[in-house]
Every structure is written in structure tokens, then in C-alpha cells.
Amino acid sequence: MGVKLKxxxxxxxxxxxxxxxxxxxIDAFNTLYQFLSTIRQRDGQPLxxxxxxxxxxxxxxxxxxxxxxxxxxxxxxxxxxxxxxxKSDTQTKRRExxxxxxxxxxxxxxxxxxxxxRKYAMRSSKLSPEIIESSKRLLTLMGIPYVEAKGEGEAxxxxxxxxGDAYAVASQDYDCLLFGAKRVVxxxxxxxxxxxxxxxxxxxxxxxxxxxxxxxxxxxxxxGTDFCDGLKGVGAKTALKLAKKDQLQEKLDELQKESSHDxxxxxxxxxxxxxxxxxxxxxxxxxxxxxVEFLCYEHGFSESRVVKASDKLKNLSSSQGSLDAWF
DNA sequence: GGTCACGT
DNA sequence: ACGTGACCC
Numbered sequence: 001m002g003v004k005l006k007x008x009x010x011x012x013x014x015x016x017x018x019x020x021x022x023x024x025x026i027d028a029f030n031t032l033y034q035f036l037s038t039i040r041q042r043d044g045q046p047l048x049x050x051x052x053x054x055x056x057x058x059x060x061x062x063x064x065x066x067x068x069x070x071x072x073x074x075x076x077x078x079x080x081x082x083x084x085x086x087k088s089d090t091q092t093k094r095r096e097x098x099x100x101x102x103x104x105x106x107x108x109x110x111x112x113x114x115x116x117x118r119k120y121a122m123r124s125s126k127l128s129p130e131i132i133e134s135s136k137r138l139l140t141l142m143g144i145p146y147v148e149a150k151g152e153g154e155a156x157x158x159x160x161x162x163x164g165d166a167y168a169v170a171s172q173d174y175d176c177l178l179f180g181a182k183r184v185v186x187x188x189x190x191x192x193x194x195x196x197x198x199x200x201x202x203x204x205x206x207x208x209x210x211x212x213x214x215x216x217x218x219x220x221x222x223x224g225t226d227f228c229d230g231l232k233g234v235g236a237k238t239a240l241k242l243a244k245k246d247q248l249q250e251k252l253d254e255l256q257k258e259s260s261h262d263x264x265x266x267x268x269x270x271x272x273x274x275x276x277x278x279x280x281x282x283x284x285x286x287x288x289x290x291x292v293e294f295l296c297y298e299h300g301f302s303e304s305r306v307v308k309a310s311d312k313l314k315n316l317s318s319s320q321g322s323l324d325a326w327f
Numbered sequence: 328g329g330t331c332a333c334g335t
Numbered sequence: 336a337c338g339t340g341a342c343c344c
Binding site: 039041042046047048049050053054055056058059063299300301302305 | 343
């Protein structure tokens with residue numbers, strides 16, 4: 001979900017070429033949810049190996065990343081750490097929605113309503129420990145680094161950009177802008193060659209809206225975030241008007257009266273997020289034999305496809321393509 | 328979502 | 336060269 005800023009910020013259209021040779025920090029949970037919900041059979045059932053283990057996410061990770069690496073993009077995945085206490089309401093709500101969707105999905109599957117089954121299956125995706133562990137294992141075999149966040153992945157991904165370890169954050173959510181991500185890319189996927197690759201620069205967003213980052217955060221709080229409901233009736237456009245009229249604080253006070261959360265704490269989540277500063281990023285050559293072992297022998301993938309994907313990853317290592325290859 | 332085959 | 340759809344596991 002995340003904060004709804006779409007109505008007021010204008011994306012710049014960019015091309016894969018603009019990301020060539022650059023590292024991109026990717027919110028892993030965000031991506032995994034996307035893969036789990038969309039990579040399915042027509043009746044909504046996920047891809048599975050013969051033991052019943054879900055493999056949709058492995059398919060997504062393998063093919064998307066091998067294709068991105070082939071085009072010169074260097075992915076870094078960021079996994080969520082511990083969610084802030086304030087997120088628990090949102091998490092409970094999401095779990096309820098998922099459980100309900102799962103019930104409808106199972107019923108529709110039984111009654112043979114394929115279309116309905118698929119629709120609700122997509123909303124029922126859960127990230128199990130097995131899915132997270134197998135994703136990390138696959139990334140390692142592919143030679144793609146990942147970072148464990150202390151808190152929210154989006155915040156950690158933004159930190160990587162701040163430190164210069166990544167050029168931009170790739171995420172579908174706008175939250176990373178509130179977390180201070182200097183550059184954000186949306187819709188980063190293999191098919192985003194033409195048209196739908198969106199690029200946002202925090203500096204430009206703030207300049208165009210003529211607001212500060214703190215005001216953007218306050219607007220986000222009024223609109224509603226994962227950490228606290230917003231003020232009823234306030235969307236992005238209204239929030240922007242409030243900022244222009246210098247009425248954000250007034251409305252925040254109003255929201256504070258009815259909110260069970262401390263809004264200063266919410267603000268602090270965005271401004272002073274606990275991040276992991278002790279990470280190492282290194283791209284390695286893919287472990288082709290390991291990939292075949294893991295994906296083909298353990299999870300029933302086609303060997304020719306896996307080998308092909310593995311070969312696309314070959315240019316992936318820290319030294320290659322950069323100056324230190326000469327030293 | 329990514330890929331491939333098959334269509335125009 | 337692009338568009339559609341089946342299939343991937």
C-alpha cells in the first residue's frame with residue numbers, strides 16, 4: 001500500500017539505458033508480494049514443485065534479475081527487519097484481508113469458478129519464512145547481494161542511495177520518498193523498456209511542490225501511512241493545499257486528538273529510521289551448478305531455462321565494468 | 328511476471 | 336516488427 005501521493009507528483013519517463021551500469025536497491029518484500037500474487041496459473045494456484053512448495057517467487061526472481069543484469073542493472077535486495085510497533089494495526093488489518101481472500105479463493109477453486117479463484121488468490125499471498133529463506137538462497141546463488149534492514153526495507157533502501165551504494169530505490173510505494181530516498185524508480189520490470197518506467201527525484205518533487213521534506217512527511221501523515229490512519233477526507237491534493245496555506249500543523253493537531261498514536265513518533269519513523277549501517281555489497285559470478293541443483297533438482301525447474309538465465313548473469317561481479325579492474 | 332511460439 | 340495467449344512449476 002503505502003502513502004498515496006500519485007495525484008500530486010509527476011513521474012519522469014526514463015529508459016533502461018538510464019540505469020545502465022547502476023546499482024538499484026530493491027525492496028524485497030514488496031517485490032516478493034508482487035511475484036506471489038501475479039505469477040499464477042489461470043485458476044489462481046501458484047507455481048509449485050512436486051512436493052507442493054511454492055515456486056512463483058523463485059521464477060520471478062530468476063528471470064527478472066537475469067534479464068535486468070543482462071541489461072546492465074545491478075540489483076541489491078533489501079529485506080525488512082523488525083516493523084515499527086506503530087505498524088501493527090496495519091499488519092493486523094492486512095492479515096484479516098488476506099485470510100478472508102484465501103477463504104473465498106479456496107471456495108471458488110472448489111466450485112470451479114476459475115476467474116473468481118484467481119482474483120482472490122492474488123490477494124491472499126503470504127510471505128512465509130520458507131519463501132523468504134528460499135529467496136535469499138536464490139539471490140546468493142545468482143551472485144546478487146542483499147541487505148538486512150533493521151526496520152523497514154524502504155528506509156534501508158533509501159539509506160543505500162544516501163550512502164551512494166545504490167543509485168535509486170526501486171519500489172512501487174511512494175513511502176521511500178518520505179524515508180528520504182533521493183531517487184526512486186517505479187515499475188522496474190523486464191517489460192518496462194518502453195513507456196511505464198517512472199522516475200522520481202526527491203529534490204525535484206520537493207522543488208516542484210515547493211515544500212520541504214518535513215512538510216511532505218506531514219502531508220503523508222494526514223493522507224495516511226502504514227503507521228497511522230490519516231485525517232478523513234484528506235487526500236494528496238488537499239494535503240498539498242494545506243501545506244500551501246501553512247495549515248499542516250493545525251490539521252495535525254486535529255488528527256492527534258482523534259488518533260491513538262503519537263504523531264511525532266510517526267514523523268520520527270520517517271526522519272530517524274533505525275538502519276543497518278554494517279552491510280557489505282558485492283556482486284558475484286553466478287553459481288551455475290548451484291542454481292541447477294537448487295532450482296532444477298530441488299524445485300523442478302527446466303534445466304535449459306535455468307542455464308540460460310545463469311548465463312545472462314555472467315557479467316555480474318564487483319570488479320568487472322568498473323575501473324578497479326585495471327588495478 | 329517472464330518467456331516462447333505462433334499469429335498477422 | 337509487434338500482439339496475443341499458453342505455459343512456467
